[in-house]
Amino acid sequence: MQSALSLSFSPTSLPLANRPLCSSNAAPSSTPRNLRFCGLRREAFGFSPSKQLTSCLFQIQSRRIEVSAAASSSAGNGAPSKSFDYDLIIIGAGVGGHGAALHAVEKGLKTAIIEGDVVGGTCVNRGCVPSKALLAVSGRMRELQNEHHMKAFGLQVSAAGYDRQGVADHASNLATKIRNNLTNSMKALGVDILTGFGAVLGPQKVKYGDNIITGKDIIIATGSVPFVPKGIEVDGKTVITSDHALKLESVPDWIAIVGSGYIGLEFSDVYTALGSEVTFIEALDQLMPGFDPEISKLAQRVLINPRKIDYHTGVFASKITPAKDGKPVMIELIDAKTKEPKDTLEVDAALIATGRAPFTNGLGLENINVVTQRGFIPVDERMRVIDGNGKLVPHLYCIGDANGKMMLAHAASAQGISVVEQVTGRDHVLNHLSIPAACFTHPEISMVGLTEPQAREKAEKEGFKVSIAKTSFKANTKALAENEGEGLAKMIYRPDNGEILGVHIFGLHAADLIHEASNAIALGTRIQDIKLAVHAHPTLSEVVDELFKAAKVDSPASVTAQSVKVAV
């Protein structure tokens, strides 16, 4: 029903007979029916997520459809308002800036985007995109090397091997292709792509290179760079960050990965599949902090214990020296709490995956009295920049990694679109709890909303009950057909009203499965309603279906959910 509505109102729907009927998804509904998220759904969920290494492929494809549509309906870049060069200036052409730019043009704003490096930012060039290419290879290698797995299918495969350069080329080719798509999509819409490092000169005034331009509103979307703790000497050969690792210039026999978050985990998947042995160094007492504890425990059993991986937890790498003078890479470990020396490791390479630092230096923030916090630009819930006195800086917004709210490519894009909504006269607050995240290991991990401990804490404070539903991939026909029964889906919900608080999935294609849950959270759909929806059999989506059906909710289904139209 909704889709039909937005289709008929969509300005882009006119000449497109061959457009796939994913209208509610692809049509940027110009009808603000569903107040908050209507226009945002696609951006928030189109991406397959993972902290920084996120695939934007899905979104970009859907964009391309839209781009051609928009171009053919001659909706170009808007005319500037009288007193400014542009309506909107975006500093940084990563995924966040790109998302904002496209939405701005659609809203009729004259838009410029400033980029000092390459279009696409971290995600496309040094993050989600190339890492997905490597993970696609590692998944296949893993499968082909798993004799037992192959035998269970009745397949015989002689020794699987790989050509490192070929794998590396696949990653760089993919990044190039996606970068070109991104650039072309903006060019086609008439977004001015300005080259140079952007800096804020004053209110509504931006400098890039030697040029100064003015804009009615300004979005900072400068993103982040890999964070390297002090004491660690990165030489780009044996001590590397994800920037280097994605080029896959070598596959070391033994690599230490500092940090066991999304980035570290994904690289451990790649490296072990290509034959490396891995040692994790984690400052916290547990590997994979940040995941739901139950999920991380299971993930450890599947992704760490059976592989050629060991780990040191509760330690910092206080000093890392690259390999030189015939010596291996030396890593000094100290206790995370007492700071006492614990151990010294000798490995062939070290990958620093300790998170990412905002890239906000040289932005001219001092000109507008903005003080960063650990480099992050403080913003309110509407992404409006807050200055040193706690006041909002008018017409200045910051989205994406630079504000540190949620360092995910698709979160940045969603924030950018939220800002464009606001500057074009529609108030909007993005619900970050509806933004899914994923880690593209084999199998994948995905999540949305709260973890169980977070939910329990919240329940305690607010005085409601929390229930948990779980389903196993072992009970799913499709998963068993693939011989991939290892996996768990878990939902945290309120039994009194059926609200979904969080969903965590570990298993085959978990990253694709999470969106049913994240959409439900974004739209406020309750379990008692969604459990009546039908899933094709046999598909992996039944894992999530089972989850909804396993929940015990006290409220009855709402009436509207039953009014299912029969389409023949």
Add this chain to the structure above:
Amino acid sequence: MAVSSSSFLSTTSLTNSKSNISFASSVSPSLRSVVFRSSIPATSHRRSMTVRSKIREIFMPALSSTMTEGKIVSWIKTEGEKLAKGESVVVVESDKADMDVETFYDGYLAAIVVGEGETAPVGAAIGLLAETEAEIEEAKTKAASKSSSSVVEAVVPSPPPVTSSPAPAISQPAPVTAVADGPRKTVATPYAKKLAKQHKVDIGSIAGTGPFGRITASDVETAAGIAPSKSSVAPPPPPPTPVAAKATTTTTNLPPLLPDSSIVPFTAMQSAVSKNMIESLSVPTFRVGYPVNTDALDALYEKVKPKGVTMTALLAKAAGMALAQHPVVNASCKDGKSFSYNSNINIAVAVAINGGLITPVLQDADKLDLYLLSQKWKELVGKARSKQLQPHEYNSGTFTLSNLGMFGVDRFDAILPPGQGAIMAVGASKPTVVADKDGFFSVKNTMLVNVTADHRIVYGADLAAFLQTFAKIIENPDSLTL
């Protein structure tokens, strides 16, 4: 311990499969494994002789076939609490899952020996169960003495993977100030550490051959006496020369395939054989042959055959006894710098099974009597046919025997399997005209044996002396039946 733990395998495989399916909205741990043994017939460490105290040990169950140690997630019961048969007492985390362990007896949880978050090897006591309240104190004393004695090592969180506390994964005294000072610390790769643990090899005793002198997986595999191969069916088999010749030539220029030829990829077993054969080329070997008169042996065989004794058992026993007198032939050289005398004489015997070759191992062939050996052999062959051999049953050999006599082969030459010092190729026993020292001709059954050995450790005279001993045993086989 091996016995006690394996007896739980059956229960656990059951619970295992169950464990992962049972997901319910409530916490319903439906997994039970029963793990008790009375303290009186304690297997390894003998308890005090104060008989009949009804105190039982709760020990770490083997929850999966690969589990070597388990971590106590939580004790559901506290010390002093009453337990009814069938109640869950403790939650144990294995390499695969968390499982509830339930009691098999009524009684009281008298003492907890291994606390929450700690790790204990499979089979170690983790708690004590007293039958009556009165015995709780006694059990506590016992627990106290236990933790101060032998079990304490078992209880200390064992080093690598499971580190809940900030205990470092390697608990070697790491050189803190200057790395170059003092004795070099052991550096082992993650996989090497895993393998060492799996095969119960002391990593400190291995000399590393990897880059920067580190211990690699293959060093551990060599030390554990297993062929470096990932396959679960990885025999170090000694097939006759043609195989090796084929394996070596394929590495050089390949002639184009003839039309209509088909390419068949190696099976796992074939790849393992191929790998081992290539590897064998790095060992300098030589061969010594010896004719052995088998009239007496044949006579003995006729006598013991009805009792189920096979020729293989006879030959293995004879070889075992000869090796006991010539330990150097039973030694192995793994790193090219040193060699080790093996403490057991384990005779691997090559068996052709459909489409492959495997070497089941007769362990302690010199010590077991002929009948036990024969029985053992039948069992091994049965397992080999049904592909049920456990790794230690095919990779623990210290010497290999290959017999092609049954095909009428009079002599052949075997390839030395990696990690062993020698292999014996046995031909058929045939009536042969022989002249004795007085010039009288007679017909005697003679069999040619040909031993291939690693010349880094076994020299010509060693091998000759060994063969002489072997021949004497075969020619006067009564000692075989002792």
